Amino acid sequence: MDLNLIMYLIPSLIMFGCGVYGFITRKNMIAILISLELMLNSVDINFVVFNRYLFPAQQEGMFFTLFAIAIAAAETAVAIAIIINVYRAAKNVDINQITKMKF
Amino acid sequence: MESLGNVIMYVIIALTIIVFSVLAVTTKKILRSATYLLFVLLATAAIYFQMDYEFLGATQIAVYAGGIVVLFVFAIMLTHKPGEDAAPITSHKRTLGLVACGAGVLLCGAAMLGYAKFCGQSLPSMSDFTIDSLGKMLLSTDKYGYLLPFEAVSVLLLACIIGGIVIARKR
Numbered sequence: 001m002d003l004n005l006i007m008y009l010i011p012s013l014i015m016f017g018c019g020v021y022g023f024i025t026r027k028n029m030i031a032i033l034i035s036l037e038l039m040l041n042s043v044d045i046n047f048v049v050f051n052r053y054l055f056p057a058q059q060e061g062m063f064f065t066l067f068a069i070a071i072a073a074a075e076t077a078v079a080i081a082i083i084i085n086v087y088r089a090a091k092n093v094d095i096n097q098i099t100k101m102k103f
Numbered sequence: 104m105e106s107l108g109n110v111i112m113y114v115i116i117a118l119t120i121i122v123f124s125v126l127a128v129t130t131k132k133i134l135r136s137a138t139y140l141l142f143v144l145l146a147t148a149a150i151y152f153q154m155d156y157e158f159l160g161a162t163q164i165a166v167y168a169g170g171i172v173v174l175f176v177f178a179i180m181l182t183h184k185p186g187e188d189a190a191p192i193t194s195h196k197r198t199l200g201l202v203a204c205g206a207g208v209l210l211c212g213a214a215m216l217g218y219a220k221f222c223g224q225s226l227p228s229m230s231d232f233t234i235d236s237l238g239k240m241l242l243s244t245d246k247y248g249y250l251l252p253f254e255a256v257s258v259l260l261l262a263c264i265i266g267g268i269v270i271a272r273k274r
Contacts, residue, residue, distance in 0.1 A: 022128030024200035
């Protein structure tokens with residue numbers, strides 16, 4: 001049995017689908033952020049797998065993933081700071097009850 | 104032809120990713136959701152190790168599993184009462200989610216399987232790529248050098264530290 005490109009793309013595709021489902025159905029801000037992490041992570045897998053299987057002489061996909069991980073970490077830290085601040089103001093992290101800034 | 108150990112590792116990784124990513128978005132308790140996310144991230148690191156990108160796998164474990172998940176757990180502890188269940192999902196939201204997820208997965212899956220005959224090859228050998236050459240590429244300004252994004256990321260991290268302090272500080 002040979003492990004080829006498609007066999008790594010399928011788990012990553014399912015991970016992305018789960019991320020989309022969670023992003024739409026969840027009401028808790030932190031759970032939405034977790035779904036977002038799943039989506040980002042599946043894209044990272046795709047970059048690495050395409051790089052390794054189709055262009056093994058170059059390293060662009062690997063470097064792209066490296067920088068994507070750094071930026072995802074920064075983004076998560078800021079998002080969690082915002083969530084904690086929202087919780088301090090509204091005593092809640094449920095997106096249905098935080099409607100003060102809604103037009 | 105792959106070695107049997109590689110195939111067994113692949114099956115374990117793929118099953119871990121599929122099962123725990125489904126659990127992470129369907130479980131009722133938010134802390135469990137963060138734990139399942141940790142397992143998915145570790146399985147992703149295992150994929151990187153299997154692709155021979157050791158540095159990337161180590162980064163994934165250090166930054167994601169060591170940093171982001173701990174941050175998630177702290178945020179959950181600060182904003183939730185222990186043992187609290189998530190509110191039940193309304194049925195039209197669930198339908199919308201299932202339709203969006205199912206349509207996306209089916210569309211991408213069909214496109215992927217259409218190209219399946221072009222990607223039948225097994226893992227090609229990688230020309231001498233070591234930590235040494237990775238470090239040189241990160242700090243070089245030549246072709247295939249990544250000094251500019253490296254510096255941009257360092258400025259971004261500084262901005263993120265300052266932003267995090269300013270947002271979360273007590274007034």
